[in-house]
Amino acid sequence: xxxxxxxxxxxxxxxxxxxxxxxxxxxxxxxxxxxxxxxxxxxxxxxxxxxxxxxxxxxxxxxxxxxxxxxxxxxxxxxxxxxxxxxxxxxxxxxxxxxxxxxxxxxxxxxx
Amino acid sequence: xxxxxxxxxxxxxxxxxxxxxxxxxxxxxxxxxxxxxxxxxxxxxxxxxxxxxxxxxxxxxxxxxxxxxxxxxxxxxxxxxxxxxxxxxxxxxxxxxxxxxxxxxxxxxxxx
Numbered sequence: 001x002x003x004x005x006x007x008x009x010x011x012x013x014x015x016x017x018x019x020x021x022x023x024x025x026x027x028x029x030x031x032x033x034x035x036x037x038x039x040x041x042x043x044x045x046x047x048x049x050x051x052x053x054x055x056x057x058x059x060x061x062x063x064x065x066x067x068x069x070x071x072x073x074x075x076x077x078x079x080x081x082x083x084x085x086x087x088x089x090x091x092x093x094x095x096x097x098x099x100x101x102x103x104x105x106x107x108x109x110x111x112x
Numbered sequence: 113x114x115x116x117x118x119x120x121x122x123x124x125x126x127x128x129x130x131x132x133x134x135x136x137x138x139x140x141x142x143x144x145x146x147x148x149x150x151x152x153x154x155x156x157x158x159x160x161x162x163x164x165x166x167x168x169x170x171x172x173x174x175x176x177x178x179x180x181x182x183x184x185x186x187x188x189x190x191x192x193x194x195x196x197x198x199x200x201x202x203x204x205x206x207x208x209x210x211x212x213x214x215x216x217x218x219x220x221x222x223x224x
Contacts, residue, residue, distance in 0.1 A: 032210075043218050044215045046211070089155065093211060098145065098167050098208075099145075100147070100155075100204075102154055102156070103154075
């Protein structure tokens with residue numbers, strides 16, 4: 001069936017470096033792609049989203065890139081900080097479906 | 113403004129019992145979605161309610177049910193609990209359109 005998956009389960013990054021978290025998706029009909037951050041003991045927290053007709057969107061310290069040709073989504077975090085340690089999920093949604101389809105998650109570890 | 117409130121935070125039940133989980137959405141939000149999170153299956157969609165009507169349902173057995181009240185608060189019920197139902201159950205509220213889902217901290221259900 002349709003799914004969203006992640007390439008790497010764990011990513012270790014030096015504090016201050018940039019982080020890149022990747023995601024592959026299979027449903028070309030989705031309207032939005034979204035990144036969430038989940039810290040231990042908490043629910044997922046919205047980071048940034050991108051509409052399917054865009055290829056790049058920037059937020060505060062984060063950038064999402066969408067490559068529809070290869071069905072690939074990435075989240076770039078600039079100047080990674082200890083507070084960025086969490087599990088990051090990509091998700092997709094179709095406007096008429098009201099259902100988030102989730103990737104497996106990538107655990108981001110920040111090395112001091 | 114207050115976030116999404118899920119009660120209880122933790123729950124231990126015995127196989128065969130039933131359980132009811134509660135979710136109070138952000139004030140003004142009319143959509144409530146429920147997700148199950150497990151280490152093995154990740155995040156999976158259960159159902160979504162909007163103005164007391166179920167708009168979409170995931171691929172879970174009939175033991176999983178939900179409802180939404182006129183004040184937008186939602187409950188989900190799991191009957192005849194199985195060990196595999198042990199999971200973090202997350203609720204998300206939104207206005208009903210777009211990607212603005214806000215998640216609660218979840219209810220951790222353990223079935224023994």
